[in-house]
Amino acid sequence: MADNKKNEFEDKLLDHTYDGIQEYDNPMPRWWLLTFAGTVIFSVIYMFNVGPVGNGKGRIADYEADMAAYAAAHPAPTGGDMSADQLLAIAKDKEQLEEGKETYTAYCASCHAPDGGGLIGPNLADAYWIHGGAITDIYKTVTNGVLEKGMPPWGKTLKPEQLSAVVAYVSTLQGTTPANPKAPQGNPVTQ
Ligand code: HEC
Secondary structure, X not given: OHHHHHHHHOOEEOOOOEOOEXXXXXXXXXXXXXXXXHHHHHHHHHHHHHOOOOOOOOXXXXXXXXXXXXXXXXXXXXXXXXXXXXXXXXXXXXXXXXXXXXXXXXXXXXXXXXXXXXXXXXXXXXXXXXXXXXHHHHHHHHHHOEHXXXXXXXXXXXXXXXXXXXXXXXXXXXXXXXXXXXXXXXEEOOO
8 A cells, every 4th residue: 555655656667768768757747737728828819819910909009099098088287288179168167167267366366467457467358469369379378478578387386177277267358348457468369
């Protein structure tokens, strides 16, 4: 009994001899063979999934698609990347306009007057603009500022949503009649 058990684990000599060299029959352990077979099967699936041989788009296209999806879901905060449509949509949203007004009162009113009539900074309610009156122009001016003329850049100070909201709010000042309007500066813009 004890002998039998011992035999089970004993290496088996194969019955061939080459130049006097004999070998044991030592198969790879089962777990190793299964792992190996698994990697082979996986490699086939992988090849067909990620191309260029198979029907996948390939890792670079996958990466670019993921990045594009991310960019679409997270519009860039600064640098004139908000589209006119996005800004005009905010200008129609009561809640965001209210936030824009709060930001305006806190950061802009000291120079542009609470009603946009202008003080140190120009009148924002008239149709004259130094840096363009399209909503995307206003977004650019507010983001980048005109430091040499005394208009601070707000792109890094304000949160992206504050920035968009305050620009949307400024756009709604058009055509209002401020109490003490500053004389027009810049060129007339017909919207
Ligand atoms: C320290 C004073 C100051 C503050 C604060 C300030 N501005 Fe100005 N802003 C100016 C001056 C000065 C100009 C004119 C720049 C020029 O002459 O080129 C200006 C220009 C602008 C213009 C362009 C006007 C045009 O005719 O093209 C916009 C839009 C504007 N500011 C919006 C804002 C907003 C929004 C805020 C608040 C987030 C703000 N400003 C805060 C001083 C200021």
